[in-house]
Amino acid sequence: MSTIRNLPATALAALIACASLSGATSAGAPTAAPEFRLAARAGGELTLSQLRGQVVMINFWASWCGPCRQEFPALDEIYRKYKPMGFTLVGINVESEKSDAERFLGQRPVSFPILFDPDNRVSGEYGVRAMPTTVLVDRQGRLRWVHMAFKPGDEAKYVEQVRAALRERP
Numbered sequence: 612m613s614t615i616r617n618l619p620a621t622a623l624a625a626l627i628a629c630a631s632l633s634g635a636t637s638a639g640a641p642t643a644a645p646e647f648r649l650a651a652r653a654g655g656e657l658t659l660s661q662l663r664g665q666v667v668m669i670n671f672w673a674s675w676c677g678p679c680r681q682e683f684p685a686l687d688e689i690y691r692k693y694k695p696m697g698f699t700l701v702g703i704n705v706e707s708e709k710s711d712a713e714r715f716l717g718q719r720p721v722s723f724p725i726l727f728d729p730d731n732r733v734s735g736e737y738g739v740r741a742m743p744t745t746v747l748v749d750r751q752g753r754l755r756w757v758h759m760a761f762k763p764g765d766e767a768k769y770v771e772q773v774r775a776a777l778r779e780r781p
Contacts, residue, residue: 641753644669644746645736649703649726652716657701657726659752666693666776667748668700668769671734674715675706676742678761683719685766686745689773690723696777697750701726705734705742745769749776 644667648658659667670686672679683702690700700723704712707729716725728734737746741759747769749755756772758765 641749641755644748644752644754645733647728647733647736649728649733652712652725652727657724659748662699662701662748663752664697664750666698666750666773668698668773669737669746669748670700670702671705671728671737671739671742671744672702673704673706673742674711679743680715680719681763682743682745682761682766683721685769687721687723689766689769690721693773693777698773698777699723703728703733705729705731705739747772747776749779 644659646659648656651657668686668689670682672683686700686702690698702721702723702725704725705728706712709727709729712725712727731739734744737744738757743758743761745758745761746754747756755776758768
C-alpha cells in the first residue's frame with residue numbers, strides 16, 4: 612500500500628473547510644485547488660492549469676482499493692456524458708508501482724485520462740486520507756467538493772455536483 616504524507620498546514624486548513632470524513636461537503640469559501648504536474652498514462656504530462664475553464668473531477672485511486680473497483684464504471688459514465696459540456700475527469704493513481712495500476716486498468720478500462728503520483732506528493736497536497744478520494748474543481752480552479760471513500764449511490768451526488776458546477780457562470 613502507498614503511504615500518503617501529511618498535508619502542509621495551509622492546504623490542510625483549506626481542505627478541512629471543504630470536507631469531512633463522513634462524506635462530501637461544499638466549501639463555505641472555495642479555495643484554489645493545488646496545482647500539479649504529473650505523468651500521463653497516454654504519454655507526456657498534464658497539469659491542473661491546462662484544464663482551467665473546465666469543471667474538473669479528480670479521483671485519487673489505487674488498484675488494491677475495492678471501492679475504487681466499484682466506482683470506476685460510474686466515473687467513466689459521468690465522464691462520457693458530461694465531457695461535451697465542459698467537464699473532465701482525471702484519475703490519479705497513488706501507487707509506487709505503475710504495473711499495479713496497469714493491471715487494474717487492463718481489467719477496468721476507462722476513457723478518462725489517468726495520471727501517476729508514485730511519490731504521493733499530489734495526494735498529500737490534496738489531503739487524501741481515504742481511497743478513493745474524489746474532488747471537484749470549478750472552472751476557476753477552486754476546490755468545491757471533496758468525497759472521501761465511496762459507497763454505491765455516491766455517483767448520484769457526483770452527478771448533482773457536476774451539473775451544479777457546469778451551470779455556474781465562469
